[in-house]
Amino acid sequence: MTTVRTRFAPSPTGYLHVGGIRTALFAFLLARQANGQFVLRLEDTDKKREVAGSDQHLMDSLKALGLQYDEGPDIGGPFAPYRQSERLDHYQGWAKKLIDSGRAYADPYTSAEVEAFREQAKATKKPFLFRNHRPENPPAWDGSQPLRFKSDPKAYDWQDAVMGKLHTGPEVVDDFILVKSDGYPTYNFAHIVDDAEMEISHIIRGQEFLASIPNYLNLYEALELTPPIMATMPHVLGPSGNKKLSKRDGAKDVLDYLREGYLPEALVNFIATLGWNDATEQEIFTIPELIEKFSLEHVGRGGARFDEQRLLWMNGSFIRNLSLDELFERCAQFWPPEAADASDDYKKQVLGLVQERLKYFGELPELSRFFFIDLPINADLISSHKQLKKYEPQQLKLLLEKVANSLESSDFTASDLQERLNVLLEETGEKPAVLFSLVRIATTQAPASPSLAETLSVLGKVVSLRRLQAQLAAL
């Protein structure tokens, strides 16, 4: 019947963290699922809090995660403009309508006077209600005073797509400010006007707005508008679990995760399953699967804690599922500087070995550096090795010489190397834990590496033998 139109409506006051992205993601999924539209609207009505450049940053973040909107400030759309500061005339029109119908009035008090009312309420441990101080004969509104909504307090029962049946009494409905004295509308007013004009069908927003919804319902009535479907999302909690994830407590910019080498689809999967599941045992979803399977009914009502370990696991899982070519393309920015001169073909060979141990691309340098550069001899690797430290340098030297001799005539295919290493095991009578560790340390100067034969094969004959000689000289 009606088209599904959802929106993400952030204020440009900073970056987007996981909690904010989740609201956007769910709105996006809902729209895509129904072949509807996902709208980005910037709520820039508070000039004081606005952070320069954050509007672009928000748009970049959404796009980087694949949450492309169909209408928005930078791409326009049938209901442009999508920036509230450019829609002031719209709010004026609706404000006029409220004034004319006697449902809005000028607030005659100074801020000090209102503050005194507030203090008074606080002192008596009562909630502050402006309507208790509603002026009998308010002056005509000339735009220099705040314009307030003349509320019609009543009880409300309504249905929230996530929370279910909700109820409040008349005591929460109040005369809130529609238009500030600087001429800008408040969120409370502007979002209702815009959602109506932009034909938004579902409002998805955080729990912090729950207490205000009765006020919105009251305003919808005064404006003679039908409210959209409302869906209230529980908060994403910080790692300690007792408060809402927030920038102040170190919640990261989602773009930082991408910079550290997390995949957008892993991040999206993680964020989606933070409080949502499809009631099966599936844990990993592609974005098309999320679009197909998402539903508001399966969003949990309790806050979900942000668990970075789970994100790490999920990201590793996505990395392992990449084809070698995809992996190569997507981790291009993460190579160590030493890899600058390496060929694409060589890098791909390295990736083939390193793929299954990458949890995020930020680990690529430490995992791959020795493939590109001879690292300095690190004596600690032997002296702290559980088995090798029991050996005399002479014994180790003898072993390495045998290895070097054998590898001299190898063609350095992984299979030939493996065969030779096995023969060496028999000849020397050493355990793999000893011989392989020794060769690994000599050729990589790293405590861990991919399986030895494959590592040597990728390093190649020249490099491998050179490093063996260097280790021999150091013993």
Place this chain on the structure above:
RNA sequence: GGCCCCUUCGUCUAGUGGUCCAGGACGUCUGGUUCUCAUCCAGAAAAUCGCGGGUUCGACUCCCGCAGGGGUCACCA
């Protein structure tokens, strides 16, 4: 303080009166994959379902209280 929301393994969760002495996943631990790290596989430990009452033959699931946590009471969104 008023009002509102929430409450199942450490964490994310399944679960809509019996098939649940509660299932999956992350994490942890153990073992295996002729070496390390990782992967993969197998297995283990891990929730008296916030507490107390009811309703019922039977409750994690329904009702009532309580407690704890969170939100809100801005010329911020």
